[in-house]
Amino acid sequence: MFLASEYDKETSMQEKCGNAKRKHTSKLHSESSESSSNCKLDTANSFKNTKSGNCNRCNIMGCTQQCSRCRSIFYCSKPCQKEDWTVHKKSCKKEYTEEEKRIIEERLKRKKQQAIDLQKMEEKRFVTLFDSFSGGNQRFLKTLSPEKALLTASRPHGSLQKAIEFAKTWFPDFKVLTRFVNVPREPMNPFELIMMESLNMQKCLLVAFMYRYHEHVMRHGAYLKDDIDSESKVEFYLDHVGDNPAPFFSYSMVKPGNFICILKPLVHGFMDGTIGFKIEDPSNVYIIEKDILVQDNLL
Structure with a gap:
């Protein structure tokens, strides 16, 4: 009896100790899990x-x-x-990044200043141009009439060959050019001028067809076509002779339908960015009128 009672007490004590251990372990595990969970969240946030x-x-x-x-x-x-x-x-x-904003701002400032400088240069050039020609305000402000602006001419068949024959008769020692691409450009330095003279490139004569008036009336300009219908232009800067090309030709002869012969032609770059032929010596120009070519055909 005594032994059974002692055994029951000992068993009860062991069960209590086991429950206490399990509770303690469960508590530790719970705390560990919570700590681990908090640690993951913190890590994720950090x-x-x-x-x-x-x-x-x-x-x-x-x-x-x-x-x-x-x-x-x-x-x-x-x-x-x-x-x-x-x-x-x-x-x-x-x-934009700060660096990009700075670059853009600098570019805008530079463009604005360039526009201001260009405007000043254009105003100065306008004054110089106005002072360099003769004839008064009427000539400076003159524009093409609608009739002249729309007037064009077509080169008659065989007329170019006739014009070339006339040119060779008048200037037998000159090489006749009929294409703008073969005309030398103006020399940019003395070395290029020496090269042109050594190659005898100044002994040339350009024959071209005037097919319509140019808008630049003050310079009595005309649009030209060569033998393959490439386009160029001619303008006359003769203010130093009173804007009078006589006795070599008259401006009334510079019109669509006629041929122009230019001695020692050079391709010139104009201030507006275009290229063409700038005439400063009237003795270098001869006009072949279409009526002469027609009369020659009749003969």
Whole structure:
């Protein structure tokens, strides 16, 4: 009896100790799990990428791929970005860095200053041009009449060959040119001038067809065509002789339908960016009128 009672007490004590151990272990495990959970959250927060966001199309979190233009929208993949572009492009605005903003500002300042300098240069050139010609304001402000502006002429068949024959008769020692591409340009330095003289390039004569009036009435200009219908122009700068080409020709002869012969021609670059032929010596120009060519054909 005594032994059974002692045994029951000992068994009860062991069960109590076991329960206490289990409770203690469970508590420790719970605390450990909670601590571990807190640690993960903290770690996730501490290593969170500040340059991330929800996908602008499918709303997936933690996307790091940005719109390279505005840098304010995130995407999870290229396909999402591609499909969302039709909507996003309406609000997408280029986001410039501070360095890019500085560069753009400098460029704008430079362009503004260039525009101011160009305007000053144009005003100065206008005054110089106005002072360099004779004839008064009426000539300076003169424009083409609608009839002259629309007047054009076509080169009659065989007329160019007749004009070349006339030119060779008048200037047998000169090489006749009929294409603008073969005409030398004005020498830019003394070395080029020496080269031209050594190659005898100044012993040339250009024959071209005048097919319509040029808008630059003050310079009595005309548009020219060569034998392959390439286009150029001629303008007359004869203010130093009173803007009078006589006795070599008259400005009334500079009109569509006639041929022009230019001795020692050089391609000139004008101030407006165009190229053509600038005549400063009236003795270098001869006009072949279309009536002469017609009479020659009749004979």
